[in-house]
Amino acid sequence: MENGNNIYKVNLINKEELKITGKGESDVWRKSEVLSQFISPWDSKEPSKIEFRALYDGANFFFCFTVFDTEIHIDTTDDTADSINNSDRVELFFRPNHSLNPYYCLEIDTQARIxxxxxxPNKNFDFNWNWPKGDISVKSSKNDSSFTVEGAISLDSLxxxxxxKGNKIEAGVFRxxxxxxxxxxxxPVWITWIDPETETPNFHTASSFGVFHLMD
Incomplete structure (x- = not known):
């Protein structure tokens, strides 16, 4: 599974060096690799540019999506999963292993609703499960050219x-x-880091995951 195209290097920073604001504006992000090779295998139109960054310290895994798109659709009916599911969003999936039994999904819209x-397997979802609230923090912002979703997840919860496992996290990155x-x-148009090579859009398959390598 591991090759140069589906490994993202997560660089190490000092503890408490990065503060999450939702704007992705900290100079500390300059220490990160920039992942921008996103595609929409099921759509002929090239998607808007996306930049994903990640870093970690002794306590947290940090992530930042910058999406260069200003035509944002948000379902504001309520704050339920249904409304978030009908809104423009970014997504991170994590799995313990290839079996996807289980795996964990974070889908976050431009208002930082999670x-x-x-x-x-087979898209069997349990929405009664939630990431422990004290172990995740997400903020967001919009400007004239893009929106940003920035977050921190405790290493303890991961x-x-x-x-x-062995300084590696198996993850999917989507929009x-x-x-x-x-x-x-x-x-919806479905946008992914790794092409799962499925006939129809499907992130919920083993082939859609890559590897985050936590660097020493």
Missing amino acids: MDFIAY NKLNLI AKYNSKINGNFE
Whole structure:
């Protein structure tokens, strides 16, 4: 599974060096690798540019999505999973191993609302499960050219879920983009770091995951 195209190097920073603001503006992010090789295998149109960054320290795994898109669709019906699921969002999936039994999903919209759930093979989702609230923090912002979703996840929670093995985390990095159609409905375009090589859009498959390598 591991090759140069599906390994992202997560650089180490000093503890408490990075503070999450939702703007991704800290100079500390300059220490990160920039992942921008996102594709939409099921759509002929090239997606808007996405930059993903990650860092870690002795306590937290930090991530930052910058999406160069200003036409954002948000379902504001309520704050339930259904509304988040119908909104433009970024996504991180984590798995202990290739079996996907289980794996963990974080889907975050541009208002920093989190749809978090545990999943099992064949898209068996349990929305009653949530990431421990004290172990995740997410903030977001928008400007004239892009939106940013920035977050921190405790290493303790990742370890308790058996997600860090030999300084590596198996992860998927995705985006859902909703476009308006002539009939007024919004339809999603699915954007991914790793091409899962499925006939129809599917992030919930083993082939959609890459590796975050926590560097010493």
